[in-house]
Structures are given as structure tokens and as C-alpha cells.
Amino acid sequence: MAGRLIVISNRIPLEGPGSGGLVVALHEALTDRGGIWIGAQETDADTASEKFTRHEAPGYEKLTFELTAKDQEEYYLGFSNSVLWPLCHRRTDLIDFESRYADGYERVNRRLAHMLAEILEPEDRVWVHDYHFFPLACFLRELGVKNRVGYFLHIPFPNGSDLPALPHHETFIDWISSYDLIGLQTQRDVAVCLEFFRGHPKAELLLDGSAKYGSRTTQVRSFPIGIDVDVMLQAADARRADATLRLGDGERLIIGVDRLDYSKGLVNRLKAMESWLQHREPDEPRATLLQIAPPSREKVLAYREIRDEMELLTGKINGEYSEIDWTPVRYIHKPVERELLAALYRRADVGLVTSLADGMNLVAKEYVASQDPEDPGVLVLSNFAGAAEQMPDALIVNPYDVDEVGEAISQALRMPLDERKARYRELMRGVQEQDIRWWTRAYLDALARCPVNLATETEGSCD
Known part of the structure; x- marks a missing residue:
């Protein structure tokens, strides 16, 4: 398939290929296929740059987007780890929410979406990793991006009964339905995700196991991650x-x-x-x-x-x-x-x-x-x-x-x-x-088979 593989993760190894199973697997996938790995990097500046910073990497590109101290406090420590992490791990009693956390989470994801939209080519495939970027595809669709965008959640999918604890929880379905493929660790998580779609009055489950919301169809599959x-x-x-x-x-x-x-x-x-x-x-x-x-x-x-x-x-x-x-x-x-x-x-x-x-x-x-x-x-x-x-x-x-x-x-x-x-x-x-290389191949093959969603509009709103 033509086009580059664009990987998005919060963390990115900047010195060499890095260590750890996931890092090694993504490095190998990008080396084999060519593409770009995008991740966050802290800055001392008060305002984050609207441009990526390039880093040397053999066989593919590494780009970083900046996180200011305010971003780190609101987007990362605040919304990602004080709201989403306990929500997904069935500990809503530990959610520590302030409205500025939601603002910071949206701000960072919107900024990244604008920066990403500027460099995307028509045949590129985007692979987004983890809870730091739930709304990223939704913001990309608002900008008219039609590329295949896949998502993999490394932690449990949140229970539908817990989601009302999420501020502006009614937008969550717009976030996840904007992806073409949602990859989850277990069949149990797949069942929880599909039940969430089933319970929404404007969504429906299709015979092939995918979910339809508005004009968009999303595949939901289990890809249990392995090790080296x-x-x-x-x-x-x-x-x-x-x-x-x-x-x-x-x-x-x-x-x-x-x-x-x-x-x-x-x-x-x-x-x-x-x-x-x-x-x-x-x-x-x-x-x-x-x-x-x-x-x-x-x-x-x-x-x-x-x-x-x-x-x-x-x-x-x-x-x-x-x-x-x-x-x-x-x-x-x-x-x-x-x-x-x-x-x-x-x-x-x-x-x-x-x-x-x-x-x-x-x-x-x-x-x-x-x-x-x-x-x-x-x-x-x-x-x-x-x-x-x-x-x-x-x-x-x-x-x-x-x-x-x-x-x-x-x-x-x-x-x-x-x-x-x-x-x-x-x-x-x-x-x-089912080692780490099997996991990478299985996910990317499934993403390549996803039907192209030409529609970019969402049923509701991303924020």
C-alpha cells in the first residue's frame, strides 16, 4: 500500500531506537514501511510551537510537538492521568477534575491535529496510541482529513456506566467513532466498547461486528499486545x-x-x-x-x-x-x-x-x-x-x-x-x-482492510 505510516504516541524515544517491546515494535514497523513517529517533548517556553521539531532517525522521521509546563500540568497530569486513567481503571472515586484540565486536554489535541493535518498526504495511515489522544481523530475530521486513522488503547476501555463521570461525556462517542479502527487488548474490552455503542440512541451495531454512528462506521477489534x-x-x-x-x-x-x-x-x-x-x-x-x-x-x-x-x-x-x-x-x-x-x-x-x-x-x-x-x-x-x-x-x-x-x-x-x-x-x-511483531502486523493489516470513510462530519461535536 502506498503512503506512509504515521505513529502518534505521548512518549517517543529520541536517543536511538529505544528499548521495551512496544517501542522496539514501532521502530521496526516504521523502519520496514517508512513513515513518521510523532511524540511529545517538554519545553521551557511559555507558548508551544505550532511546528514539529525534527530528530534524526534511520529509515524514518521522528517529530516532536511541544508541551509547556501548563500543558504538562493540565493535559498530562491533569486530564490524562487524574481523570482518564482512574476512569478507565474503574476508579471513578479517584477522579480529580478541574475545568482547566479539560481545556488543556482539548488544547493540546487540537493543536496536534492542526499540525498533523498540515503534513498528511492522501494515502498516509495514522496510528494513534492510548488515552492521551482520545479526541485526536475527531479534531482531524473537523479539519477535513479523510485518511485512515486507527487507534489502539493500551489500558481498559471505560465502562459505559462510569462514563457520566467524564466531563462533557456526551462527546466521547464522537471522539471514538471518528476512528476507522479501534484496537483493544481483550475480547472483554471489545464487548464493553460495543455495548457502549449499543446503548447510544443514535448508534447501531452492524452484522459484521462494527459500529455505525451518524455517517461513519468504526471497526472494533481485539489485538492482545505481545513481547519480544x-x-x-x-x-x-x-x-x-x-x-x-x-x-x-x-x-x-x-x-x-x-x-x-x-x-x-x-x-x-x-x-x-x-x-x-x-x-x-x-x-x-x-x-x-x-x-x-x-x-x-x-x-x-x-x-x-x-x-x-x-x-x-x-x-x-x-x-x-x-x-x-x-x-x-x-x-x-x-x-x-x-x-x-x-x-x-x-x-x-x-x-x-x-x-x-x-x-x-x-x-x-x-x-x-x-x-x-x-x-x-x-x-x-x-x-x-x-x-x-x-x-x-x-x-x-x-x-x-x-x-x-x-x-x-x-x-x-x-x-x-x-x-x-x-x-x-x-x-x-x-x-x-502472539509476540510483539505478530501484534504489529495484525493491527496494521486490519487497518489496511478498513473501508475508507469518505465522510468527515461527526454526528455531534468534538468538544
């Missing part, structure tokens, strides 16, 4: 982990790796560890939970509160259950480099992924990919993580039931080798078949 399996395999060296951890003889390792975020169920996870310690049989081996939780959005009140709660609970558990030569919880509140993480995954007897709401959760897949096929660990996985749809051979748990998670920890630590191997084989097969 080879990268994890190459880095997974348990000897490095042993040298770093210095566990006691016979001591088992449980690992959790998450950003410090209320959606990850970290407090409940510590309580589940406490439950396991309370019910641990005298002949059960010692186990240490290594919880790595790098800081995230610490300017947002809810994140500061969970940090304080984690520190208090870790101290309480260790104070009650530690012994002279054993500390049950090791809590690390800083980033750990990727190669060491892969080694820690391989060494860990249990991978604990107990999020309360998650689009996918790639830690679950990275843990499986890092295992020794001859002596694999056991994945304990929340039924609220998107990964649970693809990974039924994990021990699936309700993260709100801390006793159930504690029992799953005990089951994982006692699981016979034959059962661990059987579960690992099925999990690894899925991780390999």
Missing part, C-alpha cells in the same frame, strides 16, 4: 540473580514487578503475602517476595498515598514475620534495568501479577518467557489482567480475595515439576505465537 520473546530469553540468566539476591539455603523467591500505581493491586498483594505467612505450615519452605515498584506520577495525590501505604505495610509484615536470617518482603521503590529483571524472573519460583485492572500486563508474559523449560516457575495471575484471556494455564486468582491469593502462593510453591512444565509449555506457546 528473544530479548527476554537472551537476558534470562539466573546466576546473575543468585549473585545479586543472596538468598538463604532453600529459600524460594516470589517476584512482583509493577509501576507504583493503584491499578496494580500492590497493597492487596502485600496482604496476600501476609495471609500466606499467617497460614504457612512449619514444613513449608521460606519464601521472599521481591516487589519492585518504580515511582510513577508522584505529583498526583493518589500515587503519593499508595507509596505511603506500601511502606507502612512492608514494615508491619517484616516486623512481625522476619527472622534474623530471613526478611519475607523486599520492597524496591526504584527502577531495575531490564537485563537484571529477566534474570530475576528466571530465578523466581513464583511470578505474582495481581492487578485490579489492567489492559494486558506484559510482566506476566515476560515472566513466562524468562523461565527455564526444565525447571519453570509458576505464574499467579489476576483475572482482571487482560493477559488472563490468553493465559488460562496460569493460576488465575481474584486479587480482591487476599486469602485466595495467599493459597495460590502456597499451591505454586508446592506444585510438582511435571505440572509446572505442562503449564509452562502451554503458556510459552501462546507467548511465542
Whole structure:
């Protein structure tokens, strides 16, 4: 197909191709197809430029649009992360809204739409990523853009019953119906999205599973994101982990790796560890939970509160259950480099992924990919993580039931080798078949097949 691939994301690696599965996949897609990657860059200026800044990149272009300090506060920390993030993660009680946040969100998206419309060529395809840009296609359509515009939401799609908590929520359907293809992580999210369309008096569902609103038709599909399996395999060296951890003889390792975020169920996870310690049989081996939780959005009140709660609970558990030569919880509140993480995954007897709401959760897949096929660990996985749809051979748990998670920890630590191997084989097969490159191809192929919507008008208003 002629035309360029234009990728839009809030974050963009400016030094080299970057690291991480998604970043590597987008880099490879653009290198293979040619195109442009557009992302945000902070500026000290009081007013953001109306022009992109170009950056060197082999095989394709990188462009950045500016975010002023005001944009950062209102568009990013404000509307994106204090309104949309809790909305999509079923925590409307944590929404912290001020009217200026909505103004900033619209301002940045409108500015980006105008800048993008100026450089688009007729055959270009636009691939927009994540909740920072819900209204971008709507603003592009207002400007007369007819190009195929796809969207991928990396986090859960918001429940229709929660959407009234969104300021000016009546415009949300105009935002999402302006895309030709909405990509979501799970079939559960697809059902939620289609139900949202079904419940709108001016929308209808078509026989092919697409949604029609006004004169526009939108495809809604599930594209579960994967990982770069080879990268994890190459880095997974348990000897490095042993040298770093210095566990006691016979001591088992449980690992959790998450950003410090209320959606990850970290407090409940510590309580589940406490439950396991309370019910641990005298002949059960010692186990240490290594919880790595790098800081995230610490300017947002809810994140500061969970940090304080984690520190208090870790101290309480260790104070009650530690012994002279054993500390049950090791809590690390800083980033750990990727190669060491892969080694820690391989060494860990249990991978604990107990999020309360998650689009996918790639830690679950990275843990499986890092295992020794001859002596694999056991994945304990929340039924609220998107990964649970693809990974039924994990021990699936309700993260709100801390006793159930504690029992799953005990089951994982006692699981016979034959059962661990059987579960690992099925999990690894899925991780390999639907890796990050599969995800990129599947989405872009689906976008290329979308019928061209010649109409640019929306049924309502974008703001």
C-alpha cells in the first residue's frame, strides 16, 4: 500500500531506537514501511510551537510537538492521568477534575491535529496510541482529513456506566467513532466498547461486528499486545540473580514487578503475602517476595498515598514475620534495568501479577518467557489482567480475595515439576505465537482492510 505510516504516541524515544517491546515494535514497523513517529517533548517556553521539531532517525522521521509546563500540568497530569486513567481503571472515586484540565486536554489535541493535518498526504495511515489522544481523530475530521486513522488503547476501555463521570461525556462517542479502527487488548474490552455503542440512541451495531454512528462506521477489534520473546530469553540468566539476591539455603523467591500505581493491586498483594505467612505450615519452605515498584506520577495525590501505604505495610509484615536470617518482603521503590529483571524472573519460583485492572500486563508474559523449560516457575495471575484471556494455564486468582491469593502462593510453591512444565509449555506457546511483531502486523493489516470513510462530519461535536 502506498503512503506512509504515521505513529502518534505521548512518549517517543529520541536517543536511538529505544528499548521495551512496544517501542522496539514501532521502530521496526516504521523502519520496514517508512513513515513518521510523532511524540511529545517538554519545553521551557511559555507558548508551544505550532511546528514539529525534527530528530534524526534511520529509515524514518521522528517529530516532536511541544508541551509547556501548563500543558504538562493540565493535559498530562491533569486530564490524562487524574481523570482518564482512574476512569478507565474503574476508579471513578479517584477522579480529580478541574475545568482547566479539560481545556488543556482539548488544547493540546487540537493543536496536534492542526499540525498533523498540515503534513498528511492522501494515502498516509495514522496510528494513534492510548488515552492521551482520545479526541485526536475527531479534531482531524473537523479539519477535513479523510485518511485512515486507527487507534489502539493500551489500558481498559471505560465502562459505559462510569462514563457520566467524564466531563462533557456526551462527546466521547464522537471522539471514538471518528476512528476507522479501534484496537483493544481483550475480547472483554471489545464487548464493553460495543455495548457502549449499543446503548447510544443514535448508534447501531452492524452484522459484521462494527459500529455505525451518524455517517461513519468504526471497526472494533481485539489485538492482545505481545513481547519480544528473544530479548527476554537472551537476558534470562539466573546466576546473575543468585549473585545479586543472596538468598538463604532453600529459600524460594516470589517476584512482583509493577509501576507504583493503584491499578496494580500492590497493597492487596502485600496482604496476600501476609495471609500466606499467617497460614504457612512449619514444613513449608521460606519464601521472599521481591516487589519492585518504580515511582510513577508522584505529583498526583493518589500515587503519593499508595507509596505511603506500601511502606507502612512492608514494615508491619517484616516486623512481625522476619527472622534474623530471613526478611519475607523486599520492597524496591526504584527502577531495575531490564537485563537484571529477566534474570530475576528466571530465578523466581513464583511470578505474582495481581492487578485490579489492567489492559494486558506484559510482566506476566515476560515472566513466562524468562523461565527455564526444565525447571519453570509458576505464574499467579489476576483475572482482571487482560493477559488472563490468553493465559488460562496460569493460576488465575481474584486479587480482591487476599486469602485466595495467599493459597495460590502456597499451591505454586508446592506444585510438582511435571505440572509446572505442562503449564509452562502451554503458556510459552501462546507467548511465542502472539509476540510483539505478530501484534504489529495484525493491527496494521486490519487497518489496511478498513473501508475508507469518505465522510468527515461527526454526528455531534468534538468538544
